[in-house]
Amino acid sequence: MIINHPLLGPRDSAEFTYMGDARLMDRPDPDAPDAAAAFYDYAYLRDNPAGWHRELWFHEAGDRSWLVVTRNTVTHEISAVELASDVARAQGRT
């Protein structure tokens, strides 16, 4: 599998480490009234789609950037690769 790194171009997936569902970027607010339920969901509940899935990959043997990769779990086709920092900034985070 080849991951088309936004900065470095196409790189072998062996250089990357899979770090889970991209929803992990959205940590719930610990001060919210429903924090316990939100953290239960955040920590334990995962969708397991047969199809498109947004996931985090860490370029461990490369530039050490975190990526959000949109991958089809059935075909391994990758439709989008973004820097996780750009995704977070687009959500208004710093």
Add this chain to the structure above:
Amino acid sequence: MDRLTPVPALGAGTQTIGSVTIAENSGVALASVAARRGQSDACGKVLKSILGDVPAVGKAILHDPEAGFWMGPDQWMIGAPMASHEDIADQLKASFGDAASITEQSGAWVVFDVTGAKMPDMCEILCNVPIRKMVAGDVQRTMIHQLGCFVIRRAADDHIRILGPRASAGTLHHALVTAAKSVA
């Protein structure tokens, strides 16, 4: 007091195997520069004053006495001769101030210079970099023998510099020698 000389990472002698020469280079002082949040532009200005320009993605600036390369977003490695820049981290801290975090890296890396006509063949055995497409000043981080290393294509056509983890200098040297033997 006796004049002290720094201890090299490995102390292995220069070896020529076939047409490939593997030499440990203990004369490189290193420090990393990581821009603090929102300080990319400020760091760019200082890098320009030190290196002449800001290293682009996947590129090194082979400048004297300081050279530098891109490691990751807003992160660079700066190298210079050990003889004149042993305190490179302190020197850089003085230049960058609060714009960047500087970490001394001389004690973290072993530097090998690999030269010779068959260097590209050897490199292809060792790691996953497109060595024949790379030009002088191209840098890639990659795995060699399960070790995260930087491969820098230097000015001479047959010369690459490999930075690997210093604590695994012996392992990396073994990998280089084995690859050199197999292309000799």
